[in-house]
Amino acid sequence: MSDMTRRTFVRTTGAGMAIAPFIMSRALGQMSANETISHAVIGTGGQGGGHVRNFQNSKGCQVVAVCDVDPKNLKKAAENAAPNVKRYTDFRKLLENKSIDSVSIATPDHWHTPIALAALMAGKHVYVEKPCSHNIYEASLLKKAARQYNKCVQHGTQRRSKGDHIEAMKLMRQGVIGKVYVHKAINHQLRGKIGKAKPEAPPAGVDYDMWLGPAPKVPFTHNRWHYQWHWFWDYGGGDVVNDGIHQIDVSVWAMGDRYPKRVVATGGMFYYDDDHETPDTLMAIFDYDDGQIIFEQRLYTNYKLEGHDNGNVSYGTKGRMEFGRQGVIVYPNGGDPYKVTSPQPVESIVQNFLTAVRANDPSLLNAPIERGAVSSDLCNLANIGYRTGVADLRFDPKKVEITNSTDANALVRRSYRKGYELPYKG
Ligand SMILES: NC(=O)c1ccc[n+]([C@@H]2O[C@H](COP(=O)([O-])OP(=O)(O)OC[C@H]3O[C@@H](n4cnc5c(N)ncnc54)[C@H](O)[C@@H]3O)[C@@H](O)[C@H]2O)c1
Structure with missing residues (x-):
């Protein structure tokens, strides 16, 4: 709700008795059921x-504001927003707009935390x-800032808002497939080669320096x-x-959103012979005292693992549970398979975020940053294992350090280009 609208509301509401609870709830950061949340989207690509x-x-x-460094994407996005939407090319200017309650960030990954921190500091939900x-x-800073500024930070992992997944996790904890020791996370798909791109001028009107942001300054290519x-x-x-x-x-959710005691990761660039820096093949084992998460990625084949291209299998002593394109299916040992369904409708990830923002209550989020950060960190640990060749990574989440390798620990952070340093130091 904009400042103007709020002022108008207070002025035009006749009874003092009616105003008091309104002021009370706004002071607590809450909004009433009929107030409109003013949202902004930063990064308006796919x-x-x-x-x-x-x-x-x-x-x-x-959606009262949109922001992008590419005027083409900005224009397209504005057409689908509120009629008087404001357009920005610099997110810092957008964040100065006090009428904005919440922002979503859908830029490339290297901008996620820097913008999220600035948004929290500006009093926005994220x-x-x-x-x-x-x-x-960065993930550790984001968790800290979310707590310090007491704002909702939803992570864009939408499976946490799927009714069948929520129900499946309940059933798994109730023991329908017995004691579960291994959770498999499968990423098998065909992703083509990208070739080798030559440097060229960025498209007209694009703020390429802002696109690069904290990353080193390098010439534009269409592959970047x-x-x-x-x-x-x-x-x-x-x-x-x-x-x-x-x-x-999904696997770490099933594991209770915990960090593993060690990570073993390996992979290769077997298929790509182009500008790719990241591997086509990656395997990571996340070892816990009471089980494992096993991640397998192959990007050059349509071979499905256990029947899934993108999916999960949890293996228990009384059966297994599969999460995939056909929903969630339980395969009891010696029994007939059955599909898991939600007993009641569940809010979408976006609607869930809006509910939490309205109540100013991060505990209502389905994918809160504390949990999202664990998933994000596990992926980053897999990459660190692959990049350094350190076969046995020990990560201490309290210290935010890899404790058994200086080389690996160096990749826990990045350096930031001058002018694009992180706005929050923790
Ligand atoms: N949850 C999901 O299922 C899901 C699906 C697809 C993408 N994503 C995520 O969404 C993000 C965006 O992915 P995409 O495929 O749309 O990428 P994209 O490259 O198509 O879009 C990114 C947009 O951000 C803009 N941008 C870059 N720097 C900016 C800045 N400093 N300020 C404002 N705008 C800036 C770019 O110009 C571009 O328009 C990624 O992090 C991706 O992982 C999530």
């Missing part, structure tokens, strides 16, 4: 364009796309541009943080 439509079409929400951070240290940035370490982390994170998220 996913951000979807955010604009989803938030604008959600009850009690208006929906941050997955992975919440480009490195492990929209979507393809996923395959460069300076901006993304390959498919484990792109699609794989959704499966790792």
Whole structure:
């Protein structure tokens, strides 16, 4: 709700008795059921364009501002937002707009945490796309800032808002497949080669320096541009943080959102012979005292593992549970398989975020940053294992350190280009 609207509300409400609870609730950061949440979308490409439509079409929400460094994407996004939407090319200016209650961030990964921190400091609630951070240290800062500023930070791992998944996790904890020791996270799909791109001028009107942000200044190529940035370490982390994170998220949810005692990761660039920096093949084992998460990624084949391209299998002593394109299916040992369904409708991830924002209550979030950060960190640990060749990583989440390798620990953080340092130090 804008300041103006709030003032108008107070002025035009006749009875003092009616105003008092309103002021009380706003002082607590809460909004009434009929107040409109003013939302902004930062990064309006493939996913951000979807955010604009989803938030604008959600009850009690208006997309009042959009921001992108690419005028083409900005224009397209504005067409689907509220009629008087404000357009920005610099998110810092957008965050100065006091009428904005919440923002979603759907930029490339290297911008997620820097923008999220600035948004929290500006008093906004945040929906941050997955992975919440480009490195492990950033995720720890984001958790701290969310607590310090007491705002809702939803992580864009939408399976946590699927009714069948929520019900499946309850059933698993009740023991329907017995004691579960292994959770498999599968990412098998065909992703083509990208070739080798030559430096060229950025498209007209694009603020390429702002696109690069904290990353080193390098010439523009179309492979470093929209979507393809996923395959460069300076901006993304390959498919484990792109699609794989959704499966790792389901497995770590089943594991109780805990950090493993060690991580063993290996992989290779067997198929790609192009500009790709991130691997086509990656395996990671996350070892716990009471079980394992096993992640497998192959990007050059349509071979399905256990019947899944993107999916999960949890193996228990009384059966197994599969999460995939056909929903969630329980296969009891010696019994007939059955599909898990939700006993009641469940809010979408966006609607759930809006509910939590309205109540100013992070505990209502289905994918709160404390949990999202664990999934994001596990993906980053897998990449660190692959990149350093350190076969046995020991990560201490309290110290935010890899304790048994200086080389590996160096990748827990990144350096930030001058002018694009993190706004929050923790
Ligand atoms: N949850 C999901 O299922 C899901 C699905 C797809 C993508 N995503 C995530 O969404 C994010 C965006 O992915 P995408 O495929 O839309 O990428 P994209 O490259 O198509 O879009 C990113 C947009 O951000 C803009 N941008 C870059 N730097 C900016 C800045 N400093 N300020 C404002 N805008 C900036 C770019 O110009 C571009 O328009 C990624 O982090 C990705 O992991 C999530």
